[in-house]
Amino acid sequence: MKINNFIILLIIFAISGLVKADDEEETTSLDITGDEEELELIPGPVTCEYKKKDLNESYDVDSDISINCNGDSSTCISNHDGVTISEGVVEITTAGTYIVGGNLEGQLRIAATKDDFIHLVLNNANITSFDGPAIFGSKADKVTITLVGENLLNDPANYTLVDEDDEPDACLFIDSDLAINGSGNLTVIGNYKDAIRCKKDLRIVNGTINVQSAVDKGIKVKNSLCIKDGNINVNSTDTGIKVTRDDDAEKGYIVIDGGNVVVSSGNDGIHAETHLTINDGFIDIQKSGEGLEGQMIDILGGEIHIISSDDGINASKVGSSNEDDMGPMGGPMDDMQGMNSMNRTESMGPGGMSPPNGMPGGMPGGKSSEVDSSVYINIVGGKLYITSKGNDVDGIDSNGVLYIGGDAEVYVNVEGGNIYGNMAALDAEGTNAIVPGSTVFATGGGKNSMGGKNNIGGRNNMGSNKNNGMNGNDNFNNRPRFNETENNMNDFFDENRIDKDFIDENTTDSIDNEDSKDNENKKDTSEEQNNIENKSENEMIISNAVNEENTKKIEKEIVKKPKKIIIKKCKPKNISKVKPQAPPQQFESMDSNKNMNFTMPDNINGHNGNMNFTMHDNMNGGMGGGMGSESGIVLQPYIQTSIDTQEAGTEISIIDNENDKTIISYTPEISYASILVSTPKLVEGKEYTIIAGDFTQTITASSPSSSEEIEPPSVTSHSN
Incomplete structure (x- = not known):
């Protein structure tokens, strides 16, 4: 029975909410909740x-101290009394x-x-430990x-001599600067x-370091890591390269000044707690959860390749996890706060509303004016x-600002998402800007993914009618309606990921009074089921539960009755809000109290309807503004459109129709159907051909979506 499945679903969600991955052990973890003072970082980049x-x-082979071995420690010979040799251990004192x-x-x-400097020269040394680090x-x-x-350094799978902190715990373990x-x-x-x-600061100057395998992390540093040059190859089960210090604003950083860094990891590729600065070098993240991560990420040069199963690049607060910062579908937990005041005078399919031209925006190209610029x-x-493959992933995801400028070239493709919005190539909580001089070629997996087809714009700039409108009307008539079959109704809720609270709180005149009392009295599941069974066959009943970790699966009991919806509440604590997709509507007016009136078209439930919606300060945004939807600002000519779905590995080219020359091309590693191209080579109003x-397809390059000046989060070039 459905009610049994419903209970099972609740239990599974409850268990999943209690289980949290134990990603990192850190003895210096900063608790930034409660009364603890939050770290205040100074914008980068960081210099090493x-x-x-x-x-x-x-070194001098004649005068420096030598240690030569040919088997176990008893075979080792040294010419200095600073070396002691005992069973299984050669010790430098x-x-x-x-x-x-x-x-x-x-x-x-x-x-x-603690005052001694040790210069250790490894000259064709092979050290294999049978207990503890090599x-x-x-x-x-x-x-x-x-x-x-x-x-070569090799350690065993088990250590017997460890302290209360389970240390040492690495094949090469240094409790000082290295x-x-x-x-x-x-x-x-x-192997361990x-x-x-x-456990302090690590500087890699040159040489070749090959982490052939690691049960946990490849290279783990407490305070800071600087890479000047060299070749580094890391293969790890967990994070490839990580700096863990999160309680000191002057620590916790990674700087890559050059060299070749190749990482294949089961978790993050390269993870800094505070700053991640990349000045130069070749970085190849061949496999990762999130490719690059830090709070303040400055990329000033180099060549970077990322393949990720989560976000390709992610910026988040020190000590925070994605689960703390993000709601379902990658959106912030409070995106839907303003939905609570929406009133409906007609029973209709829940949906967000595309704000009309001229509606107030918030932080340009973002979701909320309350964005942490740090x-x-x-x-x-x-x-x-950047190639991001997986469910609910972004190519580039900033929990604050995303700024692409200078002479940067960014090629990003994401599976299943669109260009902007949740599950997108370019995702930011705040300003999401492409500024003149940079080149961006982004592709998404579908024409109608969350975030809309062409949602580029800025504050008070809702875009032109050519290429940068809101969610299109093309597919609205194909959506299931409330007067269709039960299966279509279920599909409608599943497709749009409807939050039950959204329906419950905003379908004001269609709630059955008796059932409202039942909800207020918090009747148990058996009583709820009895009520359901006693309802007439012409009534529609929807029972659903929403878990803060996962709102995709909703249990429903539906029996048809025109124009009437009865909601049965079964709501766990800490409900996460999700933003629905927007049906088309016509904006009528907005009064001084930010109340907006809309007239809904005939094709919703077969009749007209009116809607009143109150704007809240936290619902501001750029293009795609209200309801927490996202957008971006492009300050130079661009092309954004949807095309027929192309298979992974299909090259896409932009041809200048005037001289038949290719101005830019890209071969995404994931299938795609939506594209955004912006480069200084594009000319506003000029025709190009997409192949x-x-x-x-022939298309005209759009004019910049905004003329306002965007403040960069830190430097604008390598020379600053």
Whole structure:
């Protein structure tokens, strides 16, 4: 029976709400709830300093301390009393330069003083530990590892000697500042947890680091990570590269100044808690949950390739998770607060409303004026290629500002979503801007995904009738209506992800009085079922539950009766609101109290209807403004349209009709049907031809969607 399925569904949702992935263990985690003071970051980019000890690669085989091994520790020979050799352990106890070579079946331990600098030269060293890290730096002021030749570190799957914090827990574990340089290679296999872990600051100057595998994270650093050059290849089960410090505004950052970084991970590719700054280099995130993550992300140069099963690039608050910041479909939890005051004078399919031209907007190209500008993604240089495959994902997702400018080139394709909105190529809570000089080529998976077909615009700029209108009317007549079959009704709710509270609170004159009393008295499920069974066959009953984690699945009991809906409440706490798609309507007026009156068209339930809607301050937005819908601003000529669906790997080209030359092309790795192209090469009002497979379309480049000046979140070029 449906009621049994309904109860089972509630239980599953309740359990899923209690289960939370234990993504990271951090002893320095900042609790920014309650009375704790929130971190205040200074906008980036961050600059790294590489000190003399970081850069030091010099050593002397004749005068420096040597450690040569040929098997277990008993075979090791050293020429200095600063080295002690015991069963299974070779220990360094004083400052100096140590040259380690040969095969050690045991552990190399650094146990000097807190003021000692240890320069460790790995010269074709192969260290395999049978208990604990291969290299364990328990005490020193700083350790610099210089790589010469081929070197290998390997640890066991189980450690027996760990402290109360379960440390050490990495194949290369250093409890001080660490620098890695040299011309050689280092392969690290993390069989226990992490492959490389530094509990202070890590500087990678050059050399080749290959994390062949890691049970947990590939490279984990507490305070900060700077990559000057070199080749880094990370393969990890969890996050590839992560800095964890989230209680100090001057720590928790990652800076990539150059080199080649390749990551394949089961979680985030590269994750910084505070700042992520990319100045140059080649970054290839071949597999990841989220590709790049941080609170303030500055991309000033380099070439970046990202394949993700979640957001390609994500900016979120320090210490927060996506679950904390986002509601269903990637939208903010409070997007629908303004819906509570909507009154309907006609029973009709729930839907949002497309604000008319001239309706007040909020923060340009965003969802709300209450946006934290300390969260941003600032792309003003380099080339980015982003492919996001999965459910409820974005190509680029900022919980604050998204700014693409300078001479940046951004190519992004997302599965199932559109250009703007939830599940989109470009998603931002606040300003979402493409400014002159940059190049953006974005594709989405469908013509009618959330966010609308052509929702580009700015404050008080609702776009032209050519290419940047709101959700189109093309498919509205094809939507199921309330006077159709039960199956179509279910499909309507599933397709539009309707929030039950939205219907309950806003279908004011169609609620049965007796059932309202039942709800007020909070009758149990059996009483609810009895009431349902006693209703006449001509009544429509909808019972549904909405979980804050998942509103897609709604249990429904439906019996037809024209123009009447009876709602049976079964509402858990902390209901998440979701925004419905918008049917077409005609705007009539808006009074001084922000009450808007709409006349609904004949094709809704077969008759006319009127609607009154009160604007709230938190419902402002740019194009696609009200109801929490999203948009973007493009400050240079652009092309945005929907095309026939193309298979993954189909090249799409924009041809200049005047000279028959290709001005830009892109080959998305996901099927697509919606596109946005903006480049300095486009000329406003000029005709171009879109070619994608067998599809051809002539289109005119649109004028910039706004003339207002957009404030960048940080610098606008590499030279600033």
